[in-house]
Amino acid sequence: MSHLSYMEKLLDGIEVEWKLLEQLVVDKFWIMPATPKFNEGETIPYITSKNIKGGHISFDKTKFISREDYIELSRNRPILAGDFLISMIGTIGEVAVVKESDLAFYGQNMYLIRLDETVIMSRYFWHFFDSPRMKSHFQAVKNNSGQGYLKANNIDKLEIPIPCPNNPEKSLAIQAEIVRILDAFTAMTAELTAELTAELNMRKKQYNYYRDQLLSFEEGDVEWKALGKIAEIKTGQKPSEILDTEAEFDYINAGTTRSGYCALSNCEGDTVTTPSRGQGGIGFVGYQNKPFWLGPLCYKIRSIDNKALINKYLFYILQSNNQLLLGLKKEGGVPAVNKSDLAKLEVPVPSIKKQERIVAILDKFDTLTCSIKEGLPREIELRQKQYEYYRDLLLSFPKSEEVTA
Incomplete structure (x- = not known):
């Protein structure tokens, strides 16, 4: 079914009017009071535009004000359940709907919209507003001085499609049907994410269980040898250039992920790595299956x-016994593992055939786990694209001009 034919069937040939947002509200105003006195001992959160994320208000990393200051600030410009808050300075164009459970709070750098719900459904407006099209529009019209900001006019003059404007009851029924379809896609994406995440967690537990079973040896079954006797342990060097954009070779240094890219390599693949110094990376064990650049804050173990x-x-x-590496960490200043201590670490060394069998089994489990881990974001992205397609289909009513403000 084509774009227009679907819309024509849904609208049944009725009129669609693009109305200015300021015509669809019962109230609107800036929330930009003089900065109040903050006190961590108080209980009323004071947010900024940075706290508006993904349709919700995050109360992480907020400051607090007294109830007396809150009452004074909100006396003439209260924030009510159901209001829309739009981030206007720094982080721009994000929108959140105030929930009853969010109250009471106040803040700054936001614009408040209180919709006339006899004309427009809250959820209908949210689907229209929280779209890449709107995000791109705000980036195009924002003032770039300082942190970057939007003006009230950029919000008030937005044009919103209202089907059947002369018949509010039918208009709201059409909006409700559009919302039902888009909410169904939102729920489908959330359900898929939960199912795939649960599957991934189950596979990880299976993997860890079999890994621990395979790598648990009875006393006398295998010979335990000092790591320095059976492996080369060395740190690398700082490269002449560290690239931010993807290049042929990974740059492996301190931390649990690559530290950048390099045009050259100084270490071959099939190499075990573990950070030698740094915050947060000690105890992490990596495996590099292709040539890479080894940095000065990382050991290669071959x-x-x-x-x-x-x-x-x-x-x-080493991965299954990373707590042993953590036990070697020297505290005080920057955490570090000394090479001499690492070399003394004893590891079980079974026959080469048993090692091959263990690696083959764990590689299979790792492949299964990674296939789900890699497939998870792809599946979610696919569902998100489906949602965006139908949202654009349902909300792109015939109109002679694009949104202007």
Whole structure:
């Protein structure tokens, strides 16, 4: 079914009028009071535009004001349940609907919209407003001085499509049907995310269980050897240039993810890595399957004799026992693991055939887990694109001009 034919069927040939947002509200105003006195001992949150995220108000990292100051600030410009708050300075164009459970709070750098719900449904407006089209529009019209900001006029003069404007009852029924369809896609995406996340967590638990079983050895079953006797342990060097954009080689340094990219490599693949210094990275064990650049704050650990020790097995055994690496951490200043201490760490070394079997099994589990982990964002992105397609289909009413403000 084509774009227009679907809309024509839904609207049944009735009129659609694009109305200015200021015509669809019962109240609107800036929330930009003089900065009050903050006190962590008080209980009323005081938010800014940064706290408006994903249709909701986040009360993380807020300051607090007294109830007396709140009453004074909100006396003439109260924030009520059902109001829309729009971020106007710095973080711009984000929108949140105030819930009853959010109250009471106040803030600044926001614009408040109180819709006339005899004309426009709150959820209908939210779907229209919280779209990439609107985000792009706000980026285009914002004033770029300072942090960047929107003017009240940029909001008031937005044009909103109102079907059947002369028949409010039918108009709201059409809006409700559009909302029903779009909410169904939103719920579908949320349900899919929950299901795939649960599946991923289950696979991770299975993987950890079998890994721990495979890497648990009875006393006397295997020989335990000091890491420094069976593997080369070295740190790297700082590259001449660290690239932000993707290049041929990863730059592996302190931390739990790559630290950038490099045009050259200084270390071959099939190598175990673990940070030597830094906040948050100590104890993390990585495996680099292709050449990379090894930084100065990271150890490479490679088998001296591949016929006696497989690097991938070494990765799995160190990963499953990363608490031993954490136990080597030196506190005071920047956390660090000394090479001499790492070299003394003893690891179990079974026969090469048993190592091969362990690696083969764990690789399969890792592949299963990664396939879900990689597939999760792809599936969510697909559902999000479906939602955006139908939202644009349902809300792009025939109109001679694009949104202007």
